[in-house]
Amino acid sequence: MRKPFLQPQQSSEARQTTLPETREILSVSQVNRKVKKILEGDIGSVWIKGELSNFIKATSGHWYFTLKDSSAQIKCALFKFKNTRVDFNPQEGDKVVVKGKISLYEARGDYQLIADFMEPAGLGNLQRQLNETINKLKSEGLFDSKSKYVLPKYPKQIGVITSSTGAAIHDVLTVLKRRCPMIPVIIYPTQVQGVDASRQIIDALNEAELRNECDVILITRGGGSLEDLWSFNDEQLARTIANYSIPTIAAIGHEVDTTITELVADLRAATPSAAAELLSPEQNTLAQQIDILGGNLISNIQLKISLKQQQLQFSKIKLIAPEKIIQTYQYKIEKIKQQLFSRQTEIIKLAKDKLTKKTHQLELQDPKQKLNSKKLELNNLNEQLIFRFKLILNSNKNKLAELANQLNLLSPLSTLARGYTITRERKTGRVLNKISDFNQGQAISILLSDGEVNAKIE
Numbered sequence: 001m002r003k004p005f006l007q008p009q010q011s012s013e014a015r016q017t018t019l020p021e022t023r024e025i026l027s028v029s030q031v032n033r034k035v036k037k038i039l040e041g042d043i044g045s046v047w048i049k050g051e052l053s054n055f056i057k058a059t060s061g062h063w064y065f066t067l068k069d070s071s072a073q074i075k076c077a078l079f080k081f082k083n084t085r086v087d088f089n090p091q092e093g094d095k096v097v098v099k100g101k102i103s104l105y106e107a108r109g110d111y112q113l114i115a116d117f118m119e120p121a122g123l124g125n126l127q128r129q130l131n132e133t134i135n136k137l138k139s140e141g142l143f144d145s146k147s148k149y150v151l152p153k154y155p156k157q158i159g160v161i162t163s164s165t166g167a168a169i170h171d172v173l174t175v176l177k178r179r180c181p182m183i184p185v186i187i188y189p190t191q192v193q194g195v196d197a198s199r200q201i202i203d204a205l206n207e208a209e210l211r212n213e214c215d216v217i218l219i220t221r222g223g224g225s226l227e228d229l230w231s232f233n234d235e236q237l238a239r240t241i242a243n244y245s246i247p248t249i250a251a252i253g254h255e256v257d258t259t260i261t262e263l264v265a266d267l268r269a270a271t272p273s274a275a276a277e278l279l280s281p282e283q284n285t286l287a288q289q290i291d292i293l294g295g296n297l298i299s300n301i302q303l304k305i306s307l308k309q310q311q312l313q314f315s316k317i318k319l320i321a322p323e324k325i326i327q328t329y330q331y332k333i334e335k336i337k338q339q340l341f342s343r344q345t346e347i348i349k350l351a352k353d354k355l356t357k358k359t360h361q362l363e364l365q366d367p368k369q370k371l372n373s374k375k376l377e378l379n380n381l382n383e384q385l386i387f388r389f390k391l392i393l394n395s396n397k398n399k400l401a402e403l404a405n406q407l408n409l410l411s412p413l414s415t416l417a418r419g420y421t422i423t424r425e426r427k428t429g430r431v432l433n434k435i436s437d438f439n440q441g442q443a444i445s446i447l448l449s450d451g452e453v454n455a456k457i458e
Contacts, residue, residue, distance in 0.1 A: 036104035043102040049121050052094045078115040086118050095121035130233050142242045148266040149247035152215050157184045159214035161204045164189035168220045168272040175276035180283045192221035197231035202240050216247050220272040223254040232259040251275035416449035
């Protein structure tokens, strides 16, 4: 149990001489408000460098994160209308530089940085410029894999554009000598760092293209900072490589470094040594392949020789003596003579038959015979015409009589002749056939078989 806190006792005189205490009692909100004013007024806008931690992109579009170093941390907020201007994608653990104002969140008493700008630490304007150039060239299709060349599998001669005194050329030549020393290498020395470096690299590319002595070009240098590698981010250099007629491979810096030259080249290698590995076939592997191909070639040649020998033996067996060949042809000639004689006799017979047929056809074409034939044909047609006319006339007479009988049967006159009448209203001509149709004083007409009688209903 906690012991009570005992205050020292004062004498009655001392208590009487103590002045009454005057105190200003503040609420928590008032204290936090005072602290906020002090922070915002005395510190104001600051630049802070640190590592991103607890990075959150809220659904509202705001970013909340913590900046920390080895011994401290500060909470930060970058609101939506500000973070849209950040030109890179922040990730957990990134080193960044943030600009903002120190403030206090009164509700919890936490102080924080209200940020309005963020950039990758140590890069600044160079990184922004690099990002802008990459986005521009990418939108133009300079990084499109469809437009890139395929590097030759067995290059006849390799061109290297780099510093003649750097570590990169040493690494490249060492690997090429180890893997395939028979491939010639032409070095186009240039600066790989500094103001004139990109222009010298472009000139070297143009020279190599003009001389046209290499079937692949390696552009390389060792590692370094972004500033050291900046010559390989030149836009004009990128466009030269994109329009280059010779396949290119680029290996700039270490594996983590990425330059525009590597993005636009036909192939990118992680390091200069890796580029040399990609460009050169391994000589032991080549020797094995040559041995295999040589063995296959010998086997194919031996097989073909064997086949030709077999064909020769078969041809010898089939070879016939000249006398037999002559006899065979003589027999064929005699056979053809017999066929020719038979054919000639057949042709003469066909010609005679054709002549006889034509003579008969000519006799049939005599005008007197034709005239007699036509007269006979005309008499027959005349008789047929008279016969058919009489036949049609009798048929039409019978049809007419039959139709007259049918018409007479249907005629109302025949009905009237049997004693029937038709009564009509005289004024309208309406037929009256029911008692209800008649009215007193109505004028009517009665149609009989031989006339009409007018009457009046009384």
